[in-house]
Amino acid sequence: MLNIMIVGVGGQGSLLASRILGSLFEAAGLEVKLSEVHGMAQRGGSVVTYIRAGESVASPLIPKGECDCIISFEESEALRYLPWLKKDGTVVVNTQHIQPMPVLTGAAKYPEDIRGQFAAMNVNVVAFDALGAAVEAGNARCANVALLGAASKVIGRTPDEWHAAMRKTIKPALLDLNFKAFEMGLKAG
Amino acid sequence: MEKKLALGNEAIARGLYQAGCTFVSSYPGTPSTEITEEVARYPEVYAEWAPNEKCAAEAAYGAAVYGCRSFAAMKHVGLNVAADLLFSASYAGVNAGFVMCVADDQGMHSSQNEQDSRHYARASKVPMLEPSDSQECCDYVKLAFEISEEYDTPVLLRTSTRVAHSQSFIRLEQRTEPPMRDYVKNPAKYIMTPANAQKRHPIVEARTERLIELANTDRLNRIIPGSRKIGVITAGIAYQYAREALGDNATYLKLAMVHPLPTTLLRTFAASVDTLYVIEELDDFIEQQVRALGIECHGKDTFSLIGEYTPERIRAKILGIPSAQVYDAPAVPVRPPVLCPGCPHRGLFYVLGKMKLTVSGDIGCYTLGSAPPLGAMDTTLDMGASIGMLHGRNTVRPDEAAHAVAVIGDSTFIHSGITGLINAVYNRSASTVIIADNSITGMTGHQQNPTTGVTLKGDVTAAVDLTALCHAVGVKRVRVCDPYDIAELEQILREELAAPEVSVIIARRHCALLKTVKRGKPYTIDASACKGCRMCMRIGCPAVSFADGHAAIDASLCVGCDLCARMCKFGAVKKGGAV
Numbered sequence: 153m154l155n156i157m158i159v160g161v162g163g164q165g166s167l168l169a170s171r172i173l174g175s176l177f178e179a180a181g182l183e184v185k186l187s188e189v190h191g192m193a194q195r196g197g198s199v200v201t202y203i204r205a206g207e208s209v210a211s212p213l214i215p216k217g218e219c220d221c222i223i224s225f226e227e228s229e230a231l232r233y234l235p236w237l238k239k240d241g242t243v244v245v246n247t248q249h250i251q252p253m254p255v256l257t258g259a260a261k262y263p264e265d266i267r268g269q270f271a272a273m274n275v276n277v278v279a280f281d282a283l284g285a286a287v288e289a290g291n292a293r294c295a296n297v298a299l300l301g302a303a304s305k306v307i308g309r310t311p312d313e314w315h316a317a318m319r320k321t322i323k324p325a326l327l328d329l330n331f332k333a334f335e336m337g338l339k340a341g
Numbered sequence: 342m343e344k345k346l347a348l349g350n351e352a353i354a355r356g357l358y359q360a361g362c363t364f365v366s367s368y369p370g371t372p373s374t375e376i377t378e379e380v381a382r383y384p385e386v387y388a389e390w391a392p393n394e395k396c397a398a399e400a401a402y403g404a405a406v407y408g409c410r411s412f413a414a415m416k417h418v419g420l421n422v423a424a425d426l427l428f429s430a431s432y433a434g435v436n437a438g439f440v441m442c443v444a445d446d447q448g449m450h451s452s453q454n455e456q457d458s459r460h461y462a463r464a465s466k467v468p469m470l471e472p473s474d475s476q477e478c479c480d481y482v483k484l485a486f487e488i489s490e491e492y493d494t495p496v497l498l499r500t501s502t503r504v505a506h507s508q509s510f511i512r513l514e515q516r517t518e519p520p521m522r523d524y525v526k527n528p529a530k531y532i533m534t535p536a537n538a539q540k541r542h543p544i545v546e547a548r549t550e551r552l553i554e555l556a557n558t559d560r561l562n563r564i565i566p567g568s569r570k571i572g573v574i575t576a577g578i579a580y581q582y583a584r585e586a587l588g589d590n591a592t593y594l595k596l597a598m599v600h601p602l603p604t605t606l607l608r609t610f611a612a613s614v615d616t617l618y619v620i621e622e623l624d625d626f627i628e629q630q631v632r633a634l635g636i637e638c639h640g641k642d643t644f645s646l647i648g649e650y651t652p653e654r655i656r657a658k659i660l661g662i663p664s665a666q667v668y669d670a671p672a673v674p675v676r677p678p679v680l681c682p683g684c685p686h687r688g689l690f691y692v693l694g695k696m697k698l699t700v701s702g703d704i705g706c707y708t709l710g711s712a713p714p715l716g717a718m719d720t721t722l723d724m725g726a727s728i729g730m731l732h733g734r735n736t737v738r739p740d741e742a743a744h745a746v747a748v749i750g751d752s753t754f755i756h757s758g759i760t761g762l763i764n765a766v767y768n769r770s771a772s773t774v775i776i777a778d779n780s781i782t783g784m785t786g787h788q789q790n791p792t793t794g795v796t797l798k799g800d801v802t803a804a805v806d807l808t809a810l811c812h813a814v815g816v817k818r819v820r821v822c823d824p825y826d827i828a829e830l831e832q833i834l835r836e837e838l839a840a841p842e843v844s845v846i847i848a849r850r851h852c853a854l855l856k857t858v859k860r861g862k863p864y865t866i867d868a869s870a871c872k873g874c875r876m877c878m879r880i881g882c883p884a885v886s887f888a889d890g891h892a893a894i895d896a897s898l899c900v901g902c903d904l905c906a907r908m909c910k911f912g913a914v915k916k917g918g919a920v
Contacts, residue, residue, distance in 0.1 A: 162678060174346045174508060184346060185474075186508040191371030191451030192784060195706065196883055197678035211585035212507035212578075215653040217665030232673040239667045250898070251886055252676035256878070257714045260674035273668060283897060292897060 153206035154182075155214045156307065159233045160225025161250050162194040168321065169223070169296040170201040176309055176317035177205035187212035198229060198252075221306045223299050225282075226250050227266050234275070243275055244303040244341065246282035246295060278302050280340035286333050291326075294333035301337025343513045349504040352475035352511045353414075353442060354379035356482030358386060361518035362412050362440075364404035365389070366397040368756065369785035370416030371451035372505040373444035377414050378788070381797050385516060390788055390797045393724070393756040394419035398426045398441060402495070405439035406531060408522040410486050414442040417458045418723065422757070427495060428465045429533050432541040434493035437522045438486035442498040444505050447578075447622045448649040451502075451784075453704065453721065455647070457623035462497050462600035466545050468552050469497040469600040470561075471577040475509040481597065488555070492548055499599065501622070503578045503649070549601050556603035564610065565593040571659065572614025574607070574627060574638070579650055583620045586655035591618075602630050611636045618643065618659065622650050680709045682884045683853030683860075683902035685779050689748070689824040691880050691904075692831050693717040698838075699745035701734065703727035703753050706783040706852075710748070714881045718748070725749070725757025731772045732765045742771040743838040749774065752782040752790040755805060759814070765843050766815040773837045773844045776807060777824070779852040787855065811845045818844040825850060825904055853900055861901020862917020866892050870913035877905040877914065 156173060158166045170186050177184045182205040189199040202214045216235045222243045224230035230245040237243065245266075254260040263269070270277045280302060286295040297318070304314055315331065322330050347355065353376045357365065365388040367377040381388040391397035394415040404411035415423060420443045427441065443461070446452040462469035470485050472478045478500070485496040529537050556562055565584075571591035575583050576599050583593065594610045596602070611617050611631070619628040619640040628640030643658050644650065653664040680687050690710035693700050694717035702708055702721040711718035720730055727747035735742040749758045754776050765772045782788040789795045794804030811819045818840055820833050830848065837844035851858050863884075871891035878887055884898035885905050892913070894905070906914035 161676065163681070178346055178510075184509065186346070187503060188348070188506050188508070189450065190375070190506050190786065192678050193450060194786075195678040195681060195709065195784070196676075198676040209509075210581045211652045212503055212509070212581065213651060215585075215651060215656075215665065217653075217667050228673055229676070231671045232676075234668045235666050235670050237668060238665065248897070250883070250895070252674050253679050253712065253714075253881060253883065254674050254677075256881070256883070256886055259713065263671070263673055269671060275668070 153204060153209070154307070155219045156203040156221045156223065157214060157219050157233060157236055158201040158203070158223045158225070159229045160199060161229065162189070162197045162199045164225040165293060165296040166199060166201050166225060169300055170203055171321045172297070172300060172317050173203045175320045176313060179313060179316060180205075180309065182206060183209045185209045185212040198232060200233060221303055223303050225296065225299065227279075228263050231263055231266055231269065237275065241276065242278065242306045243270065244278045244299055244306065246299055247279050248281070248283045278341045280337075282337065285336040285340060289333040289336055290329045294330055297330045298333040298337035298340070301334035302341030304334075304338060305341045344510045345513055346508050347475050347511045348375060348506060348508050349472070349475050349478045349500055350375035350506070351379045352478035353482055353498070353500070355511060355513065356479035357412055358383045359479070359514050359516050360483040360486045361410055361516060362386060362486070363409040363518070364401055364411035365413070366391045366400040367414040368392070368394045368397050368419060369782055369788040370419045370444070371785055372446060372500070372502045373414045373416050373419070373442060374785045374788065375505075376442060377797065385518070388797055390790060392791055394423040395425060398423035401441070402426060402430050402439055405435045405437045407524045408437050410438045410519065412440045412442070415444070416452065417443055417445045417456050418452065418454065419443070420458055420461055422724070424461060424465070427461065427467070430495045431465045431467045432533060432538055432545055433531050435489055435495060436524060437519070438489035439495045440482065440485040440489060440498055441495060442500065444500045444502070445623070446502050448502065453723065455623060457626060458499055459599055459626045460624070466549055467495045467497055468492070468598055469499050470597055471499045471599045472504060473577050473580045473595070474504065475507070475511050477597070478504065479511045484597070492552060494548055499577070501578050553601045553604055556598050556601060557605045561597045562603050562606060563595055565595055567592045569613060570615045572610060572617045573620055574610065574617070574631065575620040576627070579620045579622050582650050582652045583655055585652035587659060590660060596627070599627065602627065604634060607631055607634060607636065611638070620644065620650070620655065677712060678709060679712065679881065679883050680706065681853055682882055682898050683900035685824050685848070685850030685852065686710055686777055687715070687880050687882065688827050688830065688904055689775065689777060689848050690715040690717040692827050692834065693746065693748070696831065696834060699734070699741075701727040701731040701745065701747040703747070703749040703758070705750035705753050707748060707750055707777045712881070714879055724753050725761050728758050728761030728765060728772065728774055731774070732761065732768070732770045735770055735772050739771070745773070746834070746838070747772060747774045748777055750783070751776060751778040751780065751792045751807070754807070755791050759810070762811065762816065762843070762845070763814045770843055771841050773834070773846065775846045775848055778807060778847050778849040780849070781852050781855060783852050787852070807847055816843050816845050818842065819847065820844070821847045821849055823850055824848040825902070825907065827907060853902065861903070863896040863899035863901055864894050864903065864906060864917060865896075865915050866894055867913045867915050870911050872911050872913070874910075876908045876910065880904055880908060
């Protein structure tokens with residue numbers, strides 16, 4: 153069983169990333185379950201999508217300590233979901249910071265030195281500026297696909313399979329842009 | 342056969358299509374909304390948004406009585422609104438099949454309470470089916486229509502957030518549309534006068550007996566064999582959690598129909614296992630009925646009445662296997678949902694907070710105006726409560742009526758606010774009501790409503806004129822303003838609060854997420870002009886932060902709405918590209 157979580161801030165585009173993964177595993181002939189967040193949390197709250205693929209999948213939720221790869225669209229969100237990561241699992245994280253409202257109002261502090269915290273706990277981390285990579289590829293909205301590129305080394309499957317999954321889920325006009333973002337993420341990973 | 346990865350809600354829509362359903366009417370509500378959005382894509386199915394769940398259920402029921410398979414979807418609290426129809430439709434029965442989907446929200450991801458809607462099935466004496474994955478969502482819709490027609494009853498289909506919003510594979514099948522049924526006038530069946538209803542009630546009780554017989558067959562409820570040391574009675578998403586947690590260490594009685602329960606099957610199953618557990622989220626609905634049969638079982642002595650279950654908790658409680666968790670939870674500040682950058686409600690709540698008004702709130706995106714730093718809300722209970730509660734308050738505290746307002750969104754106002762407004766006018770209230778009109782049903786993800794002039798299918802239609810509507814119910818003072826013009830809004834509020842009668846202020850500005858709303862270039866801060874007064878921080882925009890003595894704007898979040906620029910007295914907030 154392969155367990156992946158996509159975490160971030162509502163509105164960052166995690167639904168497309170999860171659909172690409174769903175398509176990827178479907179083509180590989182695996183049983184797939186995805187659990188998404190709709191509704192209130194999408195308004196800038198902390199959001200999580202669970203993706204599970206294997207011979208047979210019962211629960212759509214991933215138990216704590218069993219996630220192979222956490223893909224985080226925002227740096228502190230990677231920290232929040234760390235209890236789900238399994239031993240030797242990998243965190244792929246966008247170094248972008250989005251301050252939650254309690255931090256903006258001064259009621260709380262944004263976590264300091266997140267990569268240092270991961271290092272102290274011996275967590276495998278791939279951290280890079282996915283937003284910057286996406287802008288370089290041509291559109292800031294491709295940060296999600298850049299992160300998938302970085303995660304693809306952990307998740308496996310061939311580049312052809314990834315491209316096929318993107319073809320199934322992304323509008324043709326935006327494909328080249330997303331292929332480029334994926335490549336940049338792959339290099340960063 | 343073609344298969345597809347589909348959300349539970351999308352699978353229900355596919356099930357409706359395949360089962361030959363021809364009429365769907367709903368009011369949006371998380372986690373049920375996508376059912377109706379998805380089914381609207383099929384040209385063979387008529388689908389509409391209704392003003393509220395009661396209207397939706399009544400329209401669908403009418404379509405069923407007059408011969409076509411019909412359906413209405415709603416969230417759990419929506420069934421509270423539609424329940425009036427349900428209890429009497431249970432007596433009258435159907436003609437063609439009539440199915441209502443009720444989506445519970447364990448964990449309250451997007452809801453104001455955690456009610457367990459299974460009680461409605463028992464209370465109204467109608468059968469309720471509960472799927473556990475997308476394929477079952479699809480299959481149970483068909484089953485629900487068959488039961489509805491065979492047993493002459495409305496059928497409830499219960500989902501939960503994790504079924505509605507999880508994707509798994511479904512098999513795509515062809516649509517089979519049953520011919521339209523004849524309608525035969527039958528007052529004794531469809532007119533629920535006391536004399537007729539008294540004759541219908543015994544029919545309902547006999548129907549339940551027949552449904553119990555059906556439940557005892559394997560057409561509905563099945564046994565998944567495993568070790569007989571542990572027996573688990575379960576349904577819906579809890580089945581998937583239990584299966585993940587216990588695997589072959591248990592034998593399962595997996596209920597497709599959670600009401601009425603299969604009494605004979607429960608007894609034989611219980612006798613076949615050593616230790617019996619009932620695993621169900623929220624209330625001890627099944628457990629109580631199992632115990633009433635004289636069967637000993639574990640249930641809420643082991644598991645919570647509150648929130649969602651997880652596989653690891655079930656595994657730990659029953660098998661004693663601890664969680665595989667490796668890393669402790671690091672300290673991370675909470676990230677609650679917030680009003681979006683550019684949200685039209687932000688200006689409104691800033692002014693209400695500045696004027697220190699008591700705010701009677703309502704259900705929608707604008708409930709987020711309750712969060713700091715805006716914090717401009719006192720109450721939020723149910724759809725439409727803002728106006729009703731304000732009228733109650735102002736009646737018992739007449740001297741303070743000039744210090745309180747109700748805030749309600751356009752869609753919520755049409756749903757249940759208009760009746761409260763009529764009550765306020767009729768009973769000579771001095772209430773000031775603000776309709777936060779962002780021209781869409783926002784929180785559930787942009788659904789059309791009777792004020793937008795567009796139907797669910799995208800056709801142009803009549804739009805409710807809110808100003809004319811308020812005048813028509815007797816409101817003499819109706820004002821319209823832009824909630825981003827904070828000076829004008831404050832002035833209007835002062836005038837209307839001073840008026841000793843009902844006033845309505847329509848604060849109108851489009852939702853910033855609408856595709857028709859142009860995104861401006863991000864604003865920037867001229868650090869040399871910024872005095873560090875933090876006025877721009879008072880509006881609670883996620884794009885505006887403060888560090889090293891001055892404000893900053895996150896260009897990746899800013900949509901160029903200019904509200905922060907309006908707050909700045911020093912001209913330090915510059916239009917995109919101006920610095």
